[in-house]
Amino acid sequence: MTELITFPVHAVGVRAVVIGGGLAGMLAAAALRGTAGEILVVEPDELPVGPAPRRGLPQAGHVHVLWSGGVRAVESLLPGTTERWLAAGARRIPVPTDVLAYSSQGWLRRWERDTHFVIACGRDLLDAVVRAQVLGGDGAAGRGGAGVTVLERTRAVGLLGCARRVTGVVVRRDDGAEEKIEAELVVDASGRASRSPWFLAGLGAGPVAQRVVDSGLVYASRLFRAPAGIDRFPLVSVSADAHTGRPGRSASLLPVENGQWLVTASGTRGGEPRRDPREFEPFLRGLRHPIIADLISGLEPVGDVAISRSTRNVRRYYEKAGTWPERFVVVGDAVAALNPVYGHGMAVAAQGAAALRGQLLTTGLGDPRFARRVQRDIARHASAAWDLATGQDIFYPGAVGGPPGSVDRLLARYVDRMLRTAAGSFLVTRKFTDVTSLQASRSRLMVPSVVLATALGPRRPPLSGPPLTAEERALLVGGGTRR
Structure with a gap:
């Protein structure tokens, strides 16, 4: 029989509980600063010190980039984070200037005018910097400078309260002991494994509608030592074409910290990459363009090939x-x-x-519709990314969540033509990256100027090959110095 302990709210201020100590949980804790005097982060794992692997983040070994729309949100919560990332070895890569992108419609130009940017580094480093910002010092679990405490090896197993109001959480520690933690606000940031739909059902709330779109994508990633003397190199991506009727195979090469290149290959159902390191480069060479295979040929690998299959698109419509x-x-x-x-x-x-923080500042917890307002704001941001992802994934052979409807097909044809136009139009490139950087909704693609430019087509002829600089071309053909 487990021991049940009540953990009452302190009289001196508001307590908030965040379920999950990953990136989303740390950012949620940052958003609560100034509102909650005590912030408890419930985390089932042990958080690492510094940029080290975390058991609850098995996909950390794959390419991750943080688009400028997300960077600006992080900065609004934790000013100075970008400087800390860069000081730790991350790079700020301007888009499209330092991006070699082979889209489904051909090579995109590297316009001299930047539109947006991404932060490029290993996921462990990115998380570690945010964790240190929230918890202080090296990001070790404990009490942070603003009253943030991490309860490690502790799992949320239920909510307290009723269908009208949540009043806390029930947690279970590794030793089996259960505790009731009362709180004025509970934030679930537990990721794909979230149990919120079931927790809510237990209170008589909900129901929560859900949609899944699954292309069966598998990731295979490996680190390589970058060629000597190459201080800066662009982000390289070779995209799949979702409308060929064949499995979609793609890859990205991301320059990361410590003089390394991280390469991630991916394939949808029927075209998956494998863990065998002997098959890694041949898979890359079989893509729609072999540039990434050419770039890594002869480079020294660092470690084994990492595989991940947790790639389903899952949308839970809490706002409804x-x-x-x-x-x-x-x-x-x-x-x-x-x-x-x-x-x-x-x-x-x-x-x-950031949406949570915004509502805390404008309406506060006392607003009787505070949580509903926040959830709708969060849904607005999530919907923009959801449309971009599922609008492609639904077309791959064997995809779960389809088949695509007539509207899906019409939008897909429009996006294809827009990509073709973007290869020769800075205006369309700018508007398209406004959306892909998550700094504008998909409606930005439907404004009259963009529709007209897309209908007229590219103003410049398509590129016959990758838009490389002289230094990059020398490296590609074997002229660069290898380690």
């Missing part, structure tokens, strides 16, 4: 629930778990945390 309890909010992957190939999950989590 018939009954929603006050003082409960869900953010990050727990709302919209996205296929990582599009690089939007972290940005959506950051924007969701």
Whole structure:
């Protein structure tokens, strides 16, 4: 029989509980500063010190980028984070200037005018910097400078309260002991494994509608030592074409910290990459363009090939629930778990945390519809990324969540033509990256100037090959110095 302990709210201030100590959870804790005098983060794992692997983040070994829309949200919560990332070895890569992108419609130009940017580094480093910002010092679990305490090896197993209002959480520690933790606000940031739909059902709230779109994507990633003397190199991506009727195979090469290149190959159902390191380069060479295989040929690998299959798109429509309890909010992957190939999950989590902060500042916890307002704001950001991801994934052979309807097909044809136009039009490139950077909704693609430019087509002829600089071309053909 487990021991049940009541953990009452301190009289001196508001207590908030965040379920999950990953990136979304840390950003949610940052959003609560100034509102809650005590912030408890419930985390089933042990958080690492510094940029080290975390058991609850098995996908950390794959390419991650944080788009500028997400960076700005992080900065609004934790000013100075970008400087800390860069000081720790991350790079700020301007888009499209330092991006070699082979889209489904051909090579995109590297316009001299930047539109947006991404932060590029290993996921462990990115998380560690945010964790240190929230918890202080090296990010070790404990009490942070603003009253943030991490309860490690502790799992949320239920909510306290009723269908009208959540009043806390029930947690279970590794030794089996259970505790009731009373709180004025509970935020679920527990990611894909979130149990919120079941917790809410136990209170008589909900129901929560859910949609799954699964292309069967598998990731295979490996680190390589970058060629000597190459201080800066662009982000390289070779995209799949979702409309060929064949499995979609793609890859990205991301320059990361410590003089290394991280390469992630991916394939949808029927075209998956394998863990065998002997098959890694041949898989890359079989893509729509072999540039990434050419770039890594002869480079020294660092470690083995990492595989991940947790790539389903899962959308939970909390904002549409018939009954929603006050003082409960869900953010990050727990709302919209996205296929990582599009690089939007972290940005959506950051924007969701910023939305929580915004409502705390404008209406406060005392507003009787506070939680509902926050959930709708979070849904707005999640929907933009969801549309971008599922609008492609639904077309791959064997995809779960289809078949695509007539509207899906019409939008897909429009996006294809827009990509073709973007290869020769800075205007369309700018508007398209406004959306992919998550700094504008998809409606930006339908404004009259963009529709007209897309209808007229590219103003410049398509590129016959990758837009490389002289230094990059020398490296590609073997002229660069290898380690």
